[in-house]
Amino acid sequence: MKNVFSRLFRVLNSSSGHPHEDFLTEVFAELLCDQEMMIDFLGNVLEIPVQEVKYSxxxxxxxxxxxxxxxxxxRPDMVIRFYEGQESYVLFIESKLGSPEGTDQLSRYADHLGVLTNQGTNCYLIYLTQYFDEKDVSLILANQKNVVFRQKRWxxxxxxxxxxxxxxxxxxxxxDYMEEIGLEDNRQFTPVDVYAIQNMNRLQRMMDECMDGVTDGVMTEHFGKAIQQNNRHTQLKYMERYVKASEQEGRATEVVVGFYITDEDYPFVSVVYEFCPRRCPDVPKVVAAMQNFMAAHPDWRTFNLNTDAEWQGISCDRRLIDFLHHEDHINEIQKFFLEKLKELHEIKVKNPDLYWK
Structure with a gap:
């Protein structure tokens, strides 16, 4: 049987945004509710020299x-407040499990903490990541010299x-849970890892072929030319997807085809239409167009709508395993991409003013 946290995660997997990040935050926060654990964490992990913690x-x-x-x-993932004697402390902790930093996210957090430092509070900004993601402290704390920045790894x-x-x-x-989601301190290659490295180029070429050629032709015809190929590696590193994306007007929306890494045993093969609420001038109009489209195409689903996620929208997904019974996997995946891109083009035809290229 799976660890209790993994079982709970399946129940909570309907969470928007980055559910593993949100869930781990709750799990870790509960651990720090223990006073001894809190003091030890502050001193030995964050290197904050405190002897006692009161009113935490x-x-x-x-x-x-x-x-x-x-x-x-x-919205920082965690906010810790406490006193040591007469000294007050506030910590913002931002956790990342593969996802990138949001727009000026850490700088905005530093600005909020800067307001508190002006009131005499000792403030710390903690950036906790699964992967190496070094930040320029001088940029994050450009206007907040009294805020202390600490960067740690999971x-x-x-x-x-x-x-x-x-x-x-x-x-x-x-x-147990941290091990199951890959946060353990085992920094050794396994035989599976070695096999994957040996076959990395072949797998990349196959995925590229699925997205290029006829798929690229239809995508360009309907939605404009996709962004550069090296963007696929950036997407894989930060968003756990290897995709071709066609950015629309002002990057308010984009059309995406490709492969999405999931928590299941197999990746998804997906076609996506998504928007960035921060850049999109009329979110309700885009959402209404999506909902009207889905009424006629029930195999599409929404994701992240009405949340603070950076990208929200609709997608049509198939498990990669669903294509494996065919003789030519690449051909079948391309057929899927072409069919769904042509369906998606209906939104553009019916809503020509929705920030297209």
């Missing part, structure tokens, strides 16, 4: 209204929790 509170997904010079509200958290698991039953369950 931990909140997750707290929204801070946009400051006058911000374009949007801010494998470091794993090592810290592992030292304490004998004292805390809950910590051992957290470790």
């Amino acid at each position: 509170s931990i909140q997750t997904q707290v929204t801070f209204p946009a400051l006058p010079h911000h374009q949007m509200d801010s 494998f470091q958290i794993f090592k810290w929790v592992k030292q304490l698991e004998a004292k805390n039953i809950y910590a051992s369950k957290v470790l």
Whole structure:
């Protein structure tokens, strides 16, 4: 049987945005509710020299209204408040499991903390990532010299929790879950990894062939030329997808075809129409067009609508395994892409003013 957190995750998988990130935040916040764990975490992981913690509170997904010079509200994953004697402390923790930093996300958080430092509070901004993502502190703290920035990796958290698991039953369950989602401190290649590396070029060529050729021709005809091929590697690193994307007017919307890495045993092969709420001048109009389209095409689904996700929209997905019974996998995937791109073109025909190229 799966670890309890993995079972709960399946129940909560309808969460918008990045569900593993949101779920791990809740799991980790519960661990820090233990006073001894909190003090140890502050001192030995974050290197914040405190001897005692009083009147502590931990909140997750707290929204801070946009400051006058911000374009949007801010919502750090975790906010920790406490006192040591008469000194007050506030920590913003932002966690990333593969996803990229949002638009000026850390700088906006630093600005909010800067307001608190002006009131005499000791403020720390913690950026906690699964993968290496070094930040330029001078840019993040450009206007907030009194805020302290700390950057940590999740494998470091794993090592810290592992030292304490004998004292805390809950910590051992957290470790089980972290192992299952790949946050353990095992930095060794497995035989499967070696095989994947040896076949990396072949797999990439096959995926490229699915998206290029006739697929690229139809995509260009209906939605304009796709962005450069090297963008596919950026998408794979930060968004766990290897795709071809055609950005529309002002990057308000985009049409995407390609391969999406999932929490299931197989990746998805998908065609996507998505919009960026921050850039899209008329979100209700785009959403209405999507809903009208889905009424006639029930195999499409929505994702992330009415959330603070960077990209929201509709997609038509097939599991890669569904194509494996055919003799020519690439040909069948291309057929799927062509069929769904032609369907999607109906939105453009019926709504020519929706920020197309």
